[in-house]
Amino acid sequence: MPERGPNQKVNAPTPDAMKEQVMEVLRTAIDPEIGINIVDLGLVYSVEVNQGQVRVAMTLTTPAWDPPWSLDRMSETAKQQLGWGGRK
Numbered sequence: 001m002p003e004r005g006p007n008q009k010v011n012a013p014t015p016d017a018m019k020e021q022v023m024e025v026l027r028t029a030i031d032p033e034i035g036i037n038i039v040d041l042g043l044v045y046s047v048e049v050n051q052g053q054v055r056v057a058m059t060l061t062t063p064a065w066d067p068p069w070s071l072d073r074m075s076e077t078a079k080q081q082l083g084w085g086g087r088k
Helices: 017-026 077-082
Strands: 044-050 052-059
Touching: 017 044, 017 052
Parallel strands: none
Antiparallel strands: 044 052
């Protein structure tokens, strides 16, 4: 890899590219009780990137958590893994 000089700029990822990178990392977070990643479970509501700062809005799988969640938020993959319909 070529070395950069002190005055060379590094191309930062675009906000969309950074958002996708964050979603990829969040897909590695597996819910310990269900065994499916939190993105496919529909627990991640949004990812916002603003000037290099990332904000993730999400919910938890505990009944004590107030934000509304429904099965509609789950991906087809998650529904299949749980045997709840989806494509066969």
